[in-house]
Amino acid sequence: MKIRVKFAKYGAMKFIGHLDMMRFFQKAIRRADIDMKYSEGFSPHQIMSFAAPLGVGIESRGEYMDIEVLSMTSPEDMKQALNRVMVEGVEVLSLSILPDQAKNAMASVAAASYMLKMREGNFPIPELKTRIRDFYNQDNIPYTKETKKNAIELNLKQGIYEIDTDACDTVHMLVNASSSGSIKPAMVFEKLCQFANVEIPKSAYQITRLEIYTDLAKEGEAHRFVPLAEVG
Amino acid sequence: MRKLALNDDILMRVEKPARYIGNEFNSVIKDKAEIGLRFALCFPDVYEIGMSHLGIQILYSMFNEWEDVWCERVYSPWMDLDQIMRKEKIPLFCLESQEPVKNMDFLGITIQYEMCYTNILQVLDLSQIPFFSRDRGEDMPIVIGGGPCVYNPEPIADFFDLFYVGEGETQYRRLFDWYLENKHNGGTRQDFLHGAAKIPGIYVPQFYEELYREDGTISSRRKMYEDIPDKILKEIVTDVNEAHYPLKPVVPFIKVTQDRVVLEIQRGCIRGCRFCQAGQIYRPVRERSADKLKDYALEMLKNTGHEEISLSSLSSSDYSQLNELLDFLMKECRDKHVNISLPSLRIDAFSLDVMSKVQDVKKSSLTFAPEAGSQRLRDVINKGLTEEVILKGAALAFEGGWTRVKLYFMLGLPTETEEDILGIGDLSNKIAAVFYETVPKDKRVNGRVQIVASTSFFIPKPFTPFQWAPMCTAKEFLNKAHLARQGIMSQLNQKSIKYNWHEADVSVLEGVLARGDRRVARVILKAYEKGCMFDSWSETFHNDLWLESFSQCGVDIGFYTTRERADDEIFPWDFLDCGVTKEFLLREWKKAKGQTISPNCKAQCQGCGANRFGVGICYEEG
The missing domain is CATH 3.40.50.280 (Cobalamin-binding domain)
Structure with missing residues (x-):
């Protein structure tokens, strides 16, 4: 039986990297005594996959993990069992049974929404609010992504689906998070600051992932983004 | 928050x-x-x-x-x-x-x-x-x-x-x-x-x-x-079954060296190897009951979610209820998808059987710790492992499908000769030969056996029979390592043997700190002030800064390392009493020089003094 788990990660836990989060859940699942399905082979492991790795330092209110179990009483029971063995900063928000033929979380990911908020002690920046429309109305938002081997020229515009501010200290955005063309919120913010001609160091703001979406649109149709939790 | x-x-x-x-x-x-x-x-x-x-x-x-x-x-x-x-x-x-x-x-x-x-x-x-x-x-x-x-x-x-x-x-x-x-x-x-x-x-x-x-x-x-x-x-737990045990150990987020449930099956060791401090200071041997350990294992697995469990002791093969405990763990762990990581056990039919059940034979390697290359020197250090036992164990293991063997030796032990050092190569070669004799050509995984021989340098420690022994200089250590390497290179099966040796400088320093007195404190402070830290990590160890510190403080390294101590010398640690008497240790030091072995605690009491605690092996029916 395939189960999709949605969880939040915040506070000190934002410093725990992706692989360590997997290890954390593997152990938590054992503590919660969940009847997991294991892979075959000499060293069987729990069948578990995460939707999209979250960078160290980023908080989230919408992380996803798919697991396979052999048996369970109810999603609510399992959610409670898991929350009894969590630590401060990780919280299981919801849990649902997936149809057997459902695509796994990672393959389903299309977009993710983020909030970038100035930390306490940093002043609001009015330019963010006044310039954001003009920023988004550009046809081309070039970004040079440095990799270990070379530099790649990207046009961020294609990957930004929505961007807005609701105050002078907060930016919301919905960006491409799929295996093809995913972009990071920090890249967009960096370009926005350049465009607005303000300098904001990375340490001045906190990034929070709010939700991860899949795209239910058929080929040729406009995007139809739906939270991963609402599939199946 | x-x-x-x-x-x-x-x-x-x-x-x-x-x-x-x-x-x-x-x-x-x-x-x-x-x-x-x-x-x-x-x-x-x-x-x-x-x-x-x-x-x-x-x-x-x-x-x-x-x-x-x-x-x-x-x-x-x-x-x-x-x-x-x-x-x-x-x-x-x-x-x-x-x-x-x-x-x-x-x-x-x-x-x-x-x-x-x-x-x-x-x-x-x-x-x-x-x-x-x-x-x-x-x-x-x-x-x-x-x-x-x-x-x-x-x-x-x-x-x-x-x-x-x-x-x-x-x-x-x-x-x-x-x-x-x-x-x-x-x-x-x-x-x-x-x-x-x-x-x-x-x-x-x-x-x-x-x-x-x-x-x-x-x-x-x-x-x-x-x-x-x-x-x-020293303080000692008289009833290990009643002693506190951490049933809810802290579970780290990041991978740590020992990322598993640890069951301490006993304290102390019956063996009495003469170089080993743990073998003396934790006397007498006290076993935890298997029933208690079974409960602990289940409880701790539940409380942590760890996917591995391991036994901890100085010599697990000597634990009297080992079979019972391992049988239980194997059964429980199979159902729970928990791995058992085995401590270095004596290699015999039983332990090989257990290992083949819980480990991937193709991937795991066997470990022997002969500590010395010749029987003569093994008698000096009272390491009861004979060449016959090693070769027999190796043959059994090779029949069982193992192809990798690790061997641990020490260089610079008291009375050591060139012959003893060359013996490391001889023994490694003999083990390789056993493989080629035991395993027919068509059944050899990877074609050959892999033997890794590692040497560390002997450092005399307080409260051991070797506390009187002189220690080698860094140069002597390196010459010995060079000779051991030559000994291995000259063997028929040398292509199957890999040789590793430790750093010599850090061993010398450890020697000073181990048997040092209060005058060494200022050297430690000086070295720290010069930036020494994490000295056990090779990338952060700065021998030059330590040497500078010794010379600036006027403290002579040789006084603490290479000097042979008189039988009646007052040691800096003599005011402590670990239960084992200085008379016993001196007796053992003399027996070592005469190449005489001492039976273990189970076989025959040697009168070390630890019976004063009134518990443990000293009072068990033999």
Whole structure:
């Protein structure tokens, strides 16, 4: 039986990297005594996959993990069992049974929404609010992504689906998070600051992932983004 | 939510920020308003090493079970954070509350190996606690040391207010009660230390003085108060089945060295290898009952979610209920998808059978620790492993499908000759030959056997029969390693044998610290001031800075290492009593020189003195 788990990660836990989060859940699942399905082979492991790795330092209110179990009483029971063995900063928000033929979380990911908020002690920046429309109305938002081997020229515009501010200290955005063309919120913010001609160091703001979406649109149709939790 | 001691900017800059945030499952948070005594428990090395230590988990769990005590953990910040904390003057903090160590009542430091001594100074320094006990004011934490290095605490005696000698389970409650009582009565730090010095197992170094002869050896010791003991007897758990066990160990987020449930099956070792300190200081052998261990195993797996369990002891094959325990674990662990990691067991039909059931034979390797290349030298060190046993075990293993063997040896043992060193190559070659004789060509996985022979350098340790022995110089060590390598290269099967050897400089330094006296303290401080830290990590060990420190302090390395001690020399650690008598150790030293072996505790009592504790193997029907 395939189960999709949605969880939040915040506070000190934002410093725990992706692989360590997997290890954390593997152990938590054992503590919660969940009847997991294991892979075959000499060293069987729990069948578990995460939707999209979250960078160290980023908080989230919408992380996803798919697991396979052999048996369970109810999603609510399992959610409670898991929350009894969590630590401060990780919280299981919801849990649902997936149809057997459902695509796994990672393959389903299309977009993710983020909030970038100035930390306490940093002043609001009015330019963010006044310039954001003009920023988004550009046809081309070039970004040079440095990799270990070379530099790649990207046009961020294609990957930004929505961007807005609701105050002078907060930016919301919905960006491409799929295996093809995913972009990071920090890249967009960096370009926005350049465009607005303000300098904001990375340490001045906190990034929070709010939700991860899949795209239910058929080929040729406009995007139809739906939270991963609402599939199946 | 807890506020972290380090801001996000710093945590994003350092390697593995998870080392510094606490919050692990089973870590303990208490309401500090209800706490009488706060204890910072420190392993002075990086988080991944410190978190793997059973002793810390035992004390952490026991202290936190007491309602009026809150025990928190502290580890050495790695070099990257160390630099930032110095620059920004951030005081070292406890992981749980994230509050400064200097605000605690106690700073307890476990001292597991000599090469962490500079890290102890780092911890004090970053905590903003004065290095020297005598310079600490009333508001500073009481700095207490424990662990095996406390069996010669003199090189670091000036840095500690107290040492706890022996097993931690027994006297801490009494020590804490006295601390609380003294505080309640408005007593001073000195009042507390004076009272503590009368508690069994507690050593207060500032109340004692070492006096020296002209030749540099110790003439006598003086004490400041009449009512404190001359000799301090180690503390010992008399009933290991009733002793506290950490059933809810802290589960780290990041991978640590020992990332599994650890079952301590027994304390002590019956073997009496003459180089081994653990074999003497933890006497007598006391076994935990298999029934108790079975309960612990199930409970701890449930409480942690670990996917691996391992047994801990100095010599697991000597545990009398091993078969019963392993059968149980194999059955339980199969159902639960838990791996069993086996400690180095004696290689025989039983252990090979168990190993083949719980390990991937193709991937795992077998370990033998002959320690010396010849039977003659194995008799000197009282290592009861014979060539016949090794070759027989290897043959059985090769038949069972193993193709990888690790061999551990020591170089520089007392009485060692060139022949003994060349014996390392001979023995490795014979094991390889056994493989080619035992396994037919068409059944050889990878075509050949892989033998890895490793040598470490022998370092004489206090409370061993070899405490009188001279140690080699770095140059002598390297010549020996060179000879061992030549010996291996000249073998017929040399292509199947890989040879590794240790650094010599760090062994020499460990030798000084192991048998040092109070005069060594200033060298340690000097080296620290020059930037020495994490000396047990090869990338951060700076021998040149240490050598400079010795010469600037006028301390002669040879006095502590290469000098042979007279039978009646007073050692810096003679005022401690680990149960085993100096007469017994001297008897063993003489037997060693005569190449005479001593039977183990199970076979025949050697009268070491540990029977005075009235428990354990000394009183079991043979």
